[in-house]
Amino acid sequence: MSKQLVCNDKVLDLSRVQVMGILNVTPDSFSDGGRLYQSGNGVALDQLLRKAEAMVSAGASILDVGGESTRPGAAPISEQEELDRVIPAIETLKREFDVVVSMDTSNAAVICAGAESGAGFINDVRGLSRKGAIAAAATTGLPVCLMHMQGDPSTMQDCPEYVSVVDEVQQYLIQRVKCCLDAGIKQDAIVIDPGFGFGKTLEHNLALLNRLETLDVYGLPLLIGTSRKSMIGNVLDRPVDERLHGSLATVAISVMKGARIVRVHDVEETIDVVRMTEAVLLEKRG
Helix, strand or coil: CCCEEEECCEEEECCCCEEEEEEECCCCCCCCCCCCEECCCEECHHHHHHHHHHHHHHCCCEEEEECCCCCCCCCCCCHHHHHHHHHHHHHHHHHHCCCEEEEECCCHHHHHHHHHCCCCEEEECCCCCCCCHHHHHHHHCCCEEEECCCCCCCCCCCCCCCCCHHHHHHHHHHHHHHHHHHCCCCHHHEEEECCCCCCCCHHHHHHHHHCHHHCCCCCCCEEECCCCCHHHHHHHCCCHHHCHHHHHHHHHHHHHCCCCEEEECCHHHHHHHHHHHHHHHHHHHC
């Protein structure tokens, strides 16, 4: 596994865990949808900048911008609507902050436009499976994160089933990586994500987290996104805005089990957990 991820004009050092801050420029994302979006006016850039500044000051090295909600039951949006949300946000963040700007998208046109606007990372919940997405990603030369999802956001939680969730997630990701390699994307530019909460029951999510260290796809680095998700709410019986402690527990477990990037809403608290967990791991290796 490469310890460096070249993201446009930035390099991420994966010998240390990197924290990715979530910036949803949507009206309907499950946790913070609408806070950075104004109906009729699009992205609320002033609020976006304030939130991004707090994340960067707290230690986020990546800002992940998403313009399409992929919560369970989410309705699709048009390509132009996603472009109108995401591109101004990328341009603004790239201009103001010295961190990697990631685009959370599955759309080939958004991938190309985002790269031209300065994005340094492609984070796709559909594993670059949409028409033209792999070719677009290969053209940009940017690193990609391939996520596993069973089904699509509108139906993925209706009745997810697996014989062995860890094995099936691993096999899916192996196939998507092979497709990327065939398209010319370099192996050292690929990150994988098991997709917590995407077409998975609570039991599936807990099994994935418990066996995360066994999820080996060509030794590629792992990105983990458990922040505020329903798996935490189901275990603790907490609403979305009261899931911080449960989220931090999953971060600590993920880092102990090999995650190199954690995607979160609560950056400041996560940084403390990540650095403390790393200190324990370093002592163990020493």
